[in-house]
Amino acid sequence: MSAASTEDVVPITVEFSGGLEMLFSNERKHKLSIAAKDESGLNSNVAFLVRYLCDNLMKDPRKDLFVLDGTVCVVPEHVLSPALTIQRRPGILVLINDADWELEGEDKYEIQKGDNILFVSTLHGG
Amino acid sequence: MTSRDAQIVSLRNQIASCEVQLQRLRDQLLEAENDRDISSRDTSGQISLGLGEIAPESLPAEASEGSSHQQNGDKVVKLWPLDKHEYRRYGRQLIMPEIGLTGQLRLKSSSVLVVGAGGLGCPAAAYLAGAGVGMIGLIDGDTVEESNLHRQILHSTERVAMPKVDSAIASLRSLNPTVKYIPYHTRLTAEIALDIFEKYDVILDCTDTPASRYLISDACVLSQKPLVSASALRTDGQLMVLNNPPLPPGHAQGGPCYRCVFPKPPPAASVVSCGDGGILGPVVGTMGVLQALETIKIIAKGIQRYSDFDSTYLQKGLPSGNSVPDPHRLSEPPSLLLFSAFSNPPFRSIRLRTRKAKCSACSAQTTVTREALKSGSLDYVQFCGAVSPVDALAATERVSVEEYSRIRDGSIPAEDTKTMPTEHILVDVREKVQFELCNLDGSMNIPYSIVARSSSSESGKPSSQAPSEDDWVAQLRTLANDKPIYVVCRLGNDSQLAVRKMKEMGLDSGGTRWIGDIRNGLRAWMKRIDPDFPEY
Ligand SMILES: [Zn+2]
Numbered sequence: 001m002s003a004a005s006t007e008d009v010v011p012i013t014v015e016f017s018g019g020l021e022m023l024f025s026n027e028r029k030h031k032l033s034i035a036a037k038d039e040s041g042l043n044s045n046v047a048f049l050v051r052y053l054c055d056n057l058m059k060d061p062r063k064d065l066f067v068l069d070g071t072v073c074v075v076p077e078h079v080l081s082p083a084l085t086i087q088r089r090p091g092i093l094v095l096i097n098d099a100d101w102e103l104e105g106e107d108k109y110e111i112q113k114g115d116n117i118l119f120v121s122t123l124h125g126g
Numbered sequence: 127m128t129s130r131d132a133q134i135v136s137l138r139n140q141i142a143s144c145e146v147q148l149q150r151l152r153d154q155l156l157e158a159e160n161d162r163d164i165s166s167r168d169t170s171g172q173i174s175l176g177l178g179e180i181a182p183e184s185l186p187a188e189a190s191e192g193s194s195h196q197q198n199g200d201k202v203v204k205l206w207p208l209d210k211h212e213y214r215r216y217g218r219q220l221i222m223p224e225i226g227l228t229g230q231l232r233l234k235s236s237s238v239l240v241v242g243a244g245g246l247g248c249p250a251a252a253y254l255a256g257a258g259v260g261m262i263g264l265i266d267g268d269t270v271e272e273s274n275l276h277r278q279i280l281h282s283t284e285r286v287a288m289p290k291v292d293s294a295i296a297s298l299r300s301l302n303p304t305v306k307y308i309p310y311h312t313r314l315t316a317e318i319a320l321d322i323f324e325k326y327d328v329i330l331d332c333t334d335t336p337a338s339r340y341l342i343s344d345a346c347v348l349s350q351k352p353l354v355s356a357s358a359l360r361t362d363g364q365l366m367v368l369n370n371p372p373l374p375p376g377h378a379q380g381g382p383c384y385r386c387v388f389p390k391p392p393p394a395a396s397v398v399s400c401g402d403g404g405i406l407g408p409v410v411g412t413m414g415v416l417q418a419l420e421t422i423k424i425i426a427k428g429i430q431r432y433s434d435f436d437s438t439y440l441q442k443g444l445p446s447g448n449s450v451p452d453p454h455r456l457s458e459p460p461s462l463l464l465f466s467a468f469s470n471p472p473f474r475s476i477r478l479r480t481r482k483a484k485c486s487a488c489s490a491q492t493t494v495t496r497e498a499l500k501s502g503s504l505d506y507v508q509f510c511g512a513v514s515p516v517d518a519l520a521a522t523e524r525v526s527v528e529e530y531s532r533i534r535d536g537s538i539p540a541e542d543t544k545t546m547p548t549e550h551i552l553v554d555v556r557e558k559v560q561f562e563l564c565n566l567d568g569s570m571n572i573p574y575s576i577v578a579r580s581s582s583s584e585s586g587k588p589s590s591q592a593p594s595e596d597d598w599v600a601q602l603r604t605l606a607n608d609k610p611i612y613v614v615c616r617l618g619n620d621s622q623l624a625v626r627k628m629k630e631m632g633l634d635s636g637g638t639r640w641i642g643d644i645r646n647g648l649r650a651w652m653k654r655i656d657p658d659f660p661e662y
Contacts, residue, residue, distance in 0.1 A: 017464060018362055019398065022575065028469060061581035065396055091336075091392025093462070099477040100387075118476075120464065122388060125359040125400040126246040126334040126410065 009033040010044065010113050014053065018121035020092070023060040030057060034111065046094065047107035049117060065089070066119075093120045141284050145296065152299050159303075207231060215302075216258050229426035230258060236425045237261035239326040241314055241342055243290040244268075245405060246356050247332035248280040249414035250421070251294060255302045257422055262298070263326060265310035266290045273662075277407035314338060316499050316506065319345035327429055328421050331355040332414065334399060336391045337506040343368060343384030344504070347375060347488045348496050352429060354420045355384065356413040359403050363413035363465035366478070367420050369488070370457045371430035376490035378481055382460050385494075386482040394511035409467050416463065430457060516619040518626050523642040527650045530612060551602070551611045555624045556648075560616065564660040566651070572598045574620040577627050599631050610640035618647040 014030045021028045038048045054063055067089055094101040095118040096109055111117075206213075207227060212234075219225045225233075238259050240247045243266040254262055268290050270281045280297040281290065291309040298307060310322065314333070319341060323329055329351050331342045339355065346353040352370035356363065366387070373380030400410075460478040487494040498504050525533070533550065552569040554561055561571040580596045602611065611628065615621040621643035628634070634641050644651070652659040 017466060018364070019359065019403075028466070060579045062578065064393075089392070089396075090390035091388060091396060093387070093476075095476050098474070100479045102479045103477060120364075120462075120476075121396070122336075122392060123357040123359040123362060123364050124334055124336050124339065124397055125403065125405055126242055126244055126332050126357055 008036050010036050010111050010115075012049075012111060012113075012115045012117060014049070014057075015116065015118045016120075017118065018123055020066065020119050020121045023062065023066055024053075024057055025059055032057070043110040045107060045111060046096070046101065046109045046117065049111060050107070066092070091122045093122070094118075095120060138284075142288070145285070145288070149292075149296060152296075152303065156299075156303055208234075212258065212304075215304075219257065225422075225426050232425050232428060233258050233422065234260045236328070236429075237263070237326045238328045238330065238421055238425075239263040239265065239323065240330045240332055241265050241338070242332035242334065243278070243280070243294040244274065244332060244334065245277040245358065245400070245407070245410035246414040246417060247330070248278045248294060249411045250330055250332055250356075250417040251298060252280060252301060253415055253418035254421060255298045255305050255307075257418070258302070259305060259421075259425070261306040261308065261326075263308040263310060263322070264291045264294055265312065265314055265322065266294075267311060267313035273401075277405060277410050279411065314341065315502075316341055316345075316504055317502050320349055320496060320500060323349040323351055326351065328424055329353050330417050330421060332417070336397060336510040339384055340391065340509065341504075341506045344487050344494045344499060346372065347383050347492075348494070348499060350374060350432065352381070352424055353384070354417045354424070356417045358405060358410035358413045358465075359398060359400060361406055361409055361467040363409055363416075363467075365413055365416050365420070365463040365465070367424070367458070367460070370424065371434070373432055375488045375492045377432075378483075380481055380488060381457060382479060382481045383485060383488040385487045386480075386485045387462075387478055389482070389486070391510040397510075406467065409465070412465060412467075416465075516622050518622040519643060523625060524622075524645050525612070525642060526645050527655050530644050531651075531655045533612075549606075549609050551605060551609050553602075553611055553613045553624070555613055555615045555620050560662075563662060564648075566614070566648075569614070572602075572624075574615065574624055577624045580627070580631065599633065602628070602633050607635055608639060610642075612642065612644055614644040614651075615647045617649050618643065618645055621647060 011031070011033045014032055016024050016028055016030075024030065034044055034049060034052055036044060038044050050067060054067065058066060094106075096104045097116050098118070101107070101109060208216075208230065212230070213220065216225075216230055220227065220230050236259055238254055238261070240251045240254070240262060243251070243264050247264070247266070251262055251264060266289075270278070270286050270288050270290055270293050272283075272286055274281055274290075275283065275286075278290075280294040281288075282293070282297075285293040285296070289309075289311050291311055295307045295309055298305065308325075312318070314322075323345050329342060329346050331339060331353060333339065333342065334357070339357075343353060343355070346369045350369075350372040352372050353368040354365075355368055356365045358364070366384075368381055368387075369383050370381040371379065460480060462476040462478050464474045464476060466472055466474070481488055483489055484491060486492060494504065552566060554565055554569040554571050555574040555577060556571070557573045557575060558571060561569075561573075565571070576596070576598060580599065611633070613621040613624050613628070615624070625641050625643050628641050633639070648659065649661065652661050
């Protein structure tokens with residue numbers, strides 16, 4: 001990216017654990033830069049990030065294994081309506097800087113520079 | 127049966143009967159030792175500090191000081207709170223301030239239930255027995271299998287086919303015969319959970335299904351017991367201490383329960399078992415050891431009970447004036463420990479939410495009641511969605527291993543290729559590492575994970591789609607597109623789904639090429655065709 005555009009993007013780290021990495025090219029850790037503002041000019045939040053991940057990072061077509069409301073991911077029209085809330089798929093925890101997203105405002109949390117967002121799938125083996 | 131086989135069976139039987147005899151002798155020894163201890167105490171007028179008889183809170187002050195004196199004839203006998211052998215056995219942990227005499231007495235008078243005697247339960251129970259927990263209950267309905275042994279360290283080769291609970295207790299007893307062990311040869315069910323949990327101070331979830339995790343959490347909330355929950359798969363593990371402090375439903379200061387963290391179960395299709403996904407012994411072992419550690423911490427600190435909290439504390443979230451809880455006794459804030467053996471750093475602790483105001487189990491609006499649980503009206507298996515066996519194909523799309531074997535040796539022709547009897551393509555859809563373990567000659571490997579990942583044209587227009595077709599599809603398309611394709615996997619589930627997918631991708635050339643699977647997979651091939659084919 002050019003130096004001029006660094007103002008408009010937020011560098012973050014996104015991680016996947018508990019088997020979710022398999023949906024993301026088997027990579028656990030991804031360093032990304034996402035747009036600082038979403039389509040309607042608001043600060044990018046976690047809901048925006050999840051849509052971004054579905055559209056850009058997730059090569060696996062089984063979007064329902066990552067988010068509950070799969071339509072958010074695949075139908076482009078919906079990407080343009082950021083009012084839609086993202087529901088985490090049951091069995092997935094979303095962690096913002098090592099804290100449950102429920103402590104941070106869930107999908108409305110506004111992404112900050114350097115944030116670490118971790119998606120963890122529950123394990124059941126023993 | 128060869129004579130060697132007969133000899134093996136006979137030896138197995140002899141060993142099993144010796145194990146039973148050994149068990150009986152150990153029981154008798156323990157009983158005799160207990161009798162001796164009790165009678166020596168009786169004659170000296172000593173108070174009994176037997177297993178589980180005295181709650182830590184009610185220990186007489188002088189017993190904790192270790193300074194009581196008793197007159198016995200004309201000799202002054204100094205009485206010690208622990209037996210002599212206990213100072214020796216637990217000496218290395220007794221001298222640590224985190225345990226000390228008080229902690230050891232609490233361990234001795236405590237009881238712990240380990241649900242599941244597998245990869246988590248074995249190491250957890252071993253360390254708890256070693257540490258001198260007074261009573262350990264073990265619940266499991268399974269028997270020991272050879273494939274358990276790489277991680278379930280209380281079992282042994284000689285004890286394959288023995289109930290896991292008996293095998294585990296035999297090991298535990300040789301580790302520490304002074305602990306009281308209670309076996310439950312059953313799978314935990316909702317009907318029996320509360321009656322069993324009531325007898326214990328801390329519950330360990332060492333099970334391996336979502337249904338049992340919800341059941342155990344609900345029963346812990348209802349019986350007000352702290353829950354130490356762990357799980358593991360492949361190279362990852364997770365650990366949570368839940369419902370700690372174990373306050374009644376509706377008390378916000380109580381620790382969150384499993385439903386607070388995971389209100390809804392994951393889709394059944396996304397749940398992977400150790401049998402399917404694999405598990406590394408030390409990974410699950412690490413998690414079991416950590417469960418034992420958390421349990422020892424909870425017990426040594428003194429389990430917080432409802433009576434430790436008065437209404438002021440509960441309302442304001444502050445310790446009250448006259449019963450200020452020791453800050454060391456306050457429960458740590460709820461967290462989830464993630465272990466990832468191949469990541470750096472391998473451990474990571476996550477802050478979890480507190481009790482959820484609308485939790486269906488631990489809030490004031492709870493719908494999970496004692497009555498509902500006991501009557502069996504809460505169907506946990508249904509709640510978590512049973513995975514029904516895959517039945518994706520029609521009978522004409524499937525062949526048995528016998529039929530396929532005859533196709534291979536040419537005694538019957540492969541589907542639709544009357545001219546060239548053995549001409550067919552065999553696709554093995556197991557993951558690469560399994561394929562490399564063993565495979566049928568001439569098979570090609572296309573892992574199901576790759577098949578599933580390929581997007582077939584979203585709306586059923588096979589030709590106009592993707593500019594770059596996945597490699598495997600292109601390969602199969604060009605590979606003599608009239609040859610029938612036989613798909614095989616380990617058990618015969620993924621093979622069916624792969625056949626579906628291949629047809630969706632148009633690989634059946636509009637129905638002119640036969641594509642089907644081999645029923646029950648390589649497991650059936652090993653059982654019915656080639657007994658030398660490895661089973662794993
Ligand atoms: Zn709860």
